[in-house]
Amino acid sequence: MMHLAKRVIRQTINDKRSLMMILVAPLLILTLVYLLLGDSDYVPTVGIEKEALPDPLITALEEQDVKLKNLTSDEVKEAKSYLNDHENVDAILSFSQDEKMEITLYEPSTKGANAASEIQEAMTSLNPSAGIEMAYVYGDQDQSTFDSLGYVFLALFSFFLVFIISGMALVRERSGGTLERLLMTPIKRSEVILGYTIGYGVFAIVQAILIVLYSIYVLQLSSAGNIGWILLTMVLLAGTAVLFGATISVFASSELQVVQMIPFTIIPQVFFSGLIPLDLIPYGLGNLSYIMPIYYGAAAIKGVMVYGDGFLEIWPYILGLFIFAFVLFLINTQALKKFRKL
Incomplete structure (x- = not known):
């Protein structure tokens, strides 16, 4: 028993990612929560x-x-x-x-x-x-917390679940040698990334339709705008999540390491998804939301569901998701060079 315990301790000490998740990640997240939820200097x-x-x-x-x-x-x-x-x-x-x-x-x-x-x-x-x-102007005093923040959960589910599935699957493809064998064919790196994105994008579309219809027609989540724009935003957000998961998988050698990166890649985005008004975040930290894809997805979904916005109002957020997806696509294409140089 003690020999087993010692072996586990040695393996954990030698795994820097595990040590970071156990010792550093909680401190970073608590510090972020303290900064975001501490006393704000905002005066109404x-x-x-x-x-x-x-x-x-x-x-x-x-x-x-x-x-x-x-x-x-x-x-x-x-x-x-x-x-x-x-x-x-x-x-x-x-x-x-x-x-x-x-x-x-x-x-x-x-x-x-x-x-x-x-x-x-x-x-x-x-x-x-x-x-x-x-x-x-919008909403009422008696609406539930779910009605007030439902758009946040739609964005989070659309991004987080697809990120986990795509990130782990791509690591499995690489560790099993499938990716290396695929790159031995004449296929281009960009086609590999597009293939994975389109493949998981099909499931992202099904997921988006299922989540939106269930939330609105079964859970009675109110929406002031056209649900078509919600579906479009969630599909784009899920596509970005596929590319984000592919980027993270480059730095991971196993499914466990993908999970270990969640405290550093996903959890910080949750705080900037709309749960906390950006104006109330001290030290100008609210500006960090502009480098987080979940913010753009949540803002667009909120605009449609809460304010009844159409494409003319939400297009900046849609553009933000397109830019994120394009940048991640370029990063992933370049990252494949370490597996095959064309």
């Missing part, structure tokens, strides 16, 4: 019409951790339209027709919740029994 902006609010309320709001933006009467009346056109305003405070205070938010989110919390604290300091109504 609240739009008000100063002439329509009592001075004590304005004073109370100025004492809160918010920025006040003076709006015209027409802008306050068209609060939803204004929020839809101005991303720099998180909430609008106004009087409703029955003289109750109304807070209009863009959507249920952490940013909006912070703004509403500051407003409510100001109101409570003046009148603890004051009634406040909530209104949203």
Whole structure:
């Protein structure tokens, strides 16, 4: 028994990837979580019409951790339209027709919740029994967490599952000698990569259709836009995942090593997929989302499902996925040189 334990310990110590996953990966992930979920220096902006609010309320709001933006009467009346056109305003405070205070938010989110919390604290300091109504441009206060973040899980499943399958399969092809024998034929490296991508792309299409239809028609996940654009995005995201898995497989000699790279390649992308508003991430770390393919897929799916966007609104994210796929295709084509030089 002790001899077996010693052998396992020696093998693990000699495997640098295993040591990294056991000792380093948890520290890196915890550090990332600390940075992303720690105290944010973001200060919400609240739009008000100063002439329509009592001075004590304005004073109370100025004492809160918010920025006040003076709006015209027409802008306050068209609060939803204004929020839809101005991303720099998180909430609008106004009087409703029955003289109750109304807070209009863009959507249920952490940013909006912070703004509403500051407003409510100001109101409570003046009148603890004051009634406040909530209104949203998109979504509503009663929607479930699944409805709010369903688009994130669609993107994650589409990317992660295809990445695992393709990465492991390509490593198995190489370790079994299939790839080397294939490269001994006149086939080009680019054709090899395209063949794998198209092959797994067929299953990606089936997976995308199954996940989207099941989520919308069985789980009742609401979608404001055309599901065709959701399917297109998920297929592109899955195709990118195939190429990403192929890239990772170049640096792995076994299926286990593909799994060992997940904490460094996939988990960080989860935090930038839309679970946390990028504006709330301190130290400018939100900009890291632009180098992560899941961000583009999740942003496009959210645009369609939550905002009802069409191709004219989501095309930058679609273009981002195409660019990622093209770059990964070039990397994989060059990586095959170590197996055969043409």
